[in-house]
Amino acid sequence: MLDVTTHKTGEAMVVSIKGDVDLYSSPQLRKTVIALTGKKTPAILINLSDVGYMDSSGVATLVEGLQQAGKYKGKFKLFGLTSTVKEVFELSRLDKVFDIYSDEAAAMASVA
Amino acid sequence: MKPKTKQQIPPQRAVDADTVELRLPADPKLLKIVRAAVASFCEIIGFAAEESNSAMLAVDEACSNIIKHAYGGASRAPIIITLRRIDRGLEVVLRDYGTKADPKRIKPRPLDEIRPGGLGVHLIRSVMNEVSFDATIKDGNQLTLVKYLREA
DSSP states (O other), X not given: OOEEEEEXXXXXXXXXXXXXXXXXXXXXXXXXXXXXXXXXXXXXXXXXXXXXXXXXXXXXXXXXXXXXXXXXXXXXXXXXXXXXXXXXXXXXXXXXXSEEESSHHHHHHHHO | OOOOOOOOOOGGGOOOTTEEEEEEESOGGGHHHHHHHHHHHHHHTTXXXXXXXXXXXXXXXXXXXIXXXXXXXXXXXXXXXXXXXXXXXXXEEEEEOSSOOOGGGOSOOOTTSOOSSOOHHHHHHHHOSEEEEOTTOSSSEEEEEEEEOOOO
C-alpha cells in the first residue's frame, strides 16, 4: 500500500509519497491530490523521492492535479524523481509539461 | 543406501526450462507480483536494469489494460502471462478471456494532448520492440510483447 503524507511549508503543501504507484495504489494518491486542489491550495509540491515505480495511472493522476491547480492558477510541481519514474515522464513527454526539481529546497525556492 | 538418481519426468509433464507461466486473477493488488516476476526473469536472461524496468512497465501496463478494459475492473477472471527466453531477448504473451479489444481503439493517443489517461499503450509501444495482437483468438485476447537484449 502507498504511504501518502502531507506537510505545510509556508503557503505550499508538500505531498510525500512512499511506495509503488500503480493501478492499485494511484486512487489513494488521487484522493489526496484532489482534496488539495479542491481547497485551492496555492502551491502543491509532490515529493517522489521514495517512489521506485510509477505507471501511467500514477502519471495520469499527476496530470489531473496539474490541470486542476491550473484552473485556479495554483502551482503544482514535482521533485525528487528517481531514474525509473523520470523515464516514465520522459517516455510520456510530460517532463516538459511539469516543473520538475531535484529536491524540496529547489521546489520551495520556485514557489517563494 | 542407494545413490540418489535424477528424477525422471515424463515428457508430457516436463516444463520448458526457458519458460515461466503466471496465472493470476485480474486484481490490481497483484500487479506487484507480476512486476517482481518480470524483473527477476529479465535479470536471469541477462537484461540490464534499465531494460528490465522497461519490460516490467510494459507488462504492468498490459495487465492494467486487461483489468480495466477486458474485464471492466478487478475480478476473479484469469490473466495468464507467459515469460519466455527467446534468441537475444524476452517474449511475453498475455492471455485473457474478457471483452475483445478493438484494434482500432488500442492505438496510442497523440502526446501533444495533455490529459490524464490513455498513456499505457504509448508506453508499451515505446519500450518494447514488437507488440502484436492475435486476431485469430476467438474468446478474449492474446497480446505478444517482445524485447531484445541491447547489443553489448
